[in-house]
Amino acid sequence: MMKKVFTRPKALTDKPFHYCPGCTHGIIHRLVAEVIDELGVADNTVGVCPVGCSVFAYNYFNVDMFQASHGRAPAVATGIKRSLPDRVVFTYQGDGDLASIGTAEIIHAAARSEKFTTIFVNNAVYGMTGGQMAPTTLLGQKTTTTPKGRDKEQAGFPVKVAEMLSTLDGAAYVARVSVHNPTHVNKAKKAIKKAFEVQISGQGFALVEVLSTCPTNWGMPPNEALKWLEENMIPYYPLGIYKEPAEVK
Amino acid sequence: MARVTFREERCKGCELCIAVCPEKIIVLAEHINAMGFHPATVVEQEKCKGCAMCARMCPDVVIEVEREVAEA
Amino acid sequence: MSKILMKGNEAIGEGAIRAGCRHFFGYPITPQSELPHYLAKRMPEIGGVFLQAESEVSAINMVYGAAGAGMRVMTSSSSPGLSLMQEGISYLVGAELPCVIVNIMRGGPGLGNIAPAQSDYFQSTKGGGHGDYKLITLAPESVQEIIDLMAKAFDLGDQYRTPVMLLGDGILGQMMEPVELGEIQEVKQAAKPWAATGMRGRGKPNIINSLYIDPEDCENINKKLFAKYAQIAAKEQMWEEYQLEGAEIVLTAYGTAARICKSAVDKARAKGIKAGLIRPITLWPFPGSVIARAAETAKCFLTVEMSMGQMVEDVRLAVNGTCPVYFYGRTGGVVPLVSDVLAEIEKLVDGGDRE
Known part of the structure; x- marks a missing residue:
């Protein structure tokens, strides 16, 4: 008997993604949707999408959604979760949104141990606005606002979000994963699932930083971008679980 | 026995599936789809093992994989 | 029912609770601090949520989350x-x-000071943020009126699906007056089928969104908002008329400035000067109709504000050249004296040789 072993998750609508060819946002969307399906919480979930490339994510997740102003998704999620504590709430944010304009919101949501889950997509560049330097742009990386490469004297250093947030007592689960090959895609899904489970069991704030590619603004074909991520981003942004609740270790 | 199907009209021809297919049976088609991309397609369907690596890497969720399973 | 003494800021909190508000998000700032202090104690007593945000930016976005989830929610600041x-x-x-x-207004611009002012009238009534919009803006003049207007504020917000501003100043927030609270009653709230609460069998996601990427869609949303504003302007104007009968000199003022004007009008009447007052309670929708009506028989208008003159522009639009509109204001936290306002009224007697 032929059985479907891989199909579109129900927590995704049928709307085609607007992302550029090879952009790994689509993989991460799918993983979040698969986790929602596996946990059986689609009917009880509220998502918050950011400003940036994933601004239209409310069209793609087949759950109730909010579109938040730039960087403020964690504040919006706080308002939702404090109003409806038995719902599953997640934010989906890029690096400009979370690690630049929205640093205050994410830090304090984590510090308060707000019981929601944040999916943080780090592709080291501003995509939607035209490939400018992001807070996570690597030293030496060329962007439209660092045409000779990011110079630490002029533009400082990249922000390591997972490491920073894991220092907060309120952060219950913090992990950094990547989606540059199928093995890591599987690991990323496990981390995302754990981050939802930590919320559902009431253990507190959970964040998964997902290293992602931007072939368009990095100026390379999609497969080359995956290789660039592996060779350049992972050494600076080490993968792993930075924090997890003691009882689930 | 396994089968992989592509929703060609949604494929953006990014080639991520092609690179990870262990059987090397995915290629970009000669024709272009309505979006103007050469969509990925499978040649030698019979070689597909149903590992779903391609589907796991597809950023546009255009791939479905079926595999022969023993009757319960 | 017996009356109790309450501070204006506390009355805002209690009025909100009695209006069914169970969610408050705010950030400390003078001179509104008694309000969060009150709610930090009161909200947990009634199973509500009080949360001190990391900034005003976060507070208003928490409000966005709670409002989108269907809650009656409030924030406050200065x-x-x-x-x-x-x-x-x-x-x-x-x-x-x-x-x-x-908004319990204080002196500006910049850090200004913490003294009472009315210089955020434009910001409140003309939009304030980016894009074409209006805010329903309610301006109480007493602690009792705060209590009464809080219920109105939440009802108007729900009815028209719009944010509502309660605009006061440091004097109103800090002053203590006796108020009649009445029994706490079950608040009848309209259903919010649009709220994003998790689908729960609805079958179709609700989306809270202000992104309309197609210009025609965005224009249509603006048209929809303005159709709503036309309705609000037609139905919801509120004002108080004070000694308006036969008034030749019509004062216009709101909030604390209106209280000062009432005393000045009394003193003027005692001197035989036919002065009266129109006190807008809704600053938007601005009660232009009553002002236009009064302009038909008045000799002149005098607008008094704790600003360099903001509401006076709306008064002039309403009077539309029928008679002169004069202005007297103190700003930066300076409060006009009754005697100053009376002196301005006296300058206008016999047609006004003011300048």
Whole structure:
């Protein structure tokens, strides 16, 4: 008997993604949707999408959604979760949104141990606005606002979000994963699932930083971008679980 | 026995599936789809093992994989 | 029922609770601090949520989350904090989310000071943030009126799916007056089938959003908002007329300035000067109709504000050249004296040789 072993998750609508060819946002969307399906919480979930490339994510997740102003998704999620504590709430944010304009919101949501889950997509560049330097742009990386490469004297250093947030007592689960090959895609899904489970069991704030590619603004074909991520981003942004609740270790 | 199907009209021809297919049976088609991309397609369907690596890497969720399973 | 003594800021909190508000998000700033102090104690007593946000920017976005989830929700701040909230207010308007925002105004611009002022009239009534919009703006003049207007504020917000501003100043927030609270009653709230609460069998996601990427869609949303504003302007104007009968010199003032004007009008009448007052209670929708009517028989208008003159522009639009409109104001936290206002009225006797 032929059985479907891989199909579109129900927590995704049928709307085609607007992302550029090879952009790994689509993989991460799918993983979040698969986790929602596996946990059986689609009917009880509220998502918050950011400003940036994933601004239209409310069209793609087949759950109730909010579109938040730039960087403020964690504040919006706080308002939702404090109003409806038995719902599953997640934010989906890029690096400009979370690690630049929205640093205050994410830090304090984590510090308060707000019981929601944040999916943080780090592709080291501003995509939607035209490939400018992001807070996570690597030293030496060329962007439209660092045409000779990011110079630490002029533009400082990249922000390591997972490491920073894991220092907060309120952060219950913090992990950094990547989606540059199928093995890591599987690991990323496990981390995302754990981050939802930590919320559902009431253990507190959970964040998964997902290293992602931007072939368009990095100026390379999609497969080359995956290789660039592996060779350049992972050494600076080490993968792993930075924090997890003691009882689930 | 396994089968992989592509929703060609949604494929953006990014080639991520092609690179990870262990059987090397995915290629970009000669024709272009309505979006103007050469969509990925499978040649030698019979070689597909149903590992779903391609589907796991597809950023546009255009791939479905079926595999022969023993009757319960 | 017996009356109790309450501070204006506390009355805002109690009025909100009696209006069914169970969610408050705010950030400390003078001179509205008694309000969060009150709610930090009161909300947990009634199973509500009080949360001190990390900034006004976060507070207004928490309001966006709670409002989109269908809650009656409030935030409060003072002038500089309101400046920080403007982007969030614009999003609330764009997503058509009801909430109540309190501004206990202080002297500006910049850090200004913590003394009472009325210089955020433009910011409150003319939009304030980016995009085409209006905010229903309620301006109480007493602690009792605060209690009464809080219920109105939440009802208007829900009815029209719009944020509502309660605009006061440091004097109103700090002053203690006796109020009649009445029994706490079950508040009848309209259903919010649009709220994003998790689908729960609805079958179709609800989306809270203010993004309309197609210009025609965005224009249509603006048209929809303005159709709503036309309805509000037609139905919801509120004002008080004081000694308006036969008034030749018509004062216009709101909030604390209106209380000062009432005393000045009494003193003028005692001197045989036919002065009266129109006190707008809704600053938007501005009660232009009553002002236009009064202009038909008045000799002149005198607008008094604790600013360099903001509401006076709306008075002039309403009077539309029928008679002269004069202005007297003190600003930067300076409060006009009754004797100053009386002196201005006296300058206008016999047609006004003011300049």
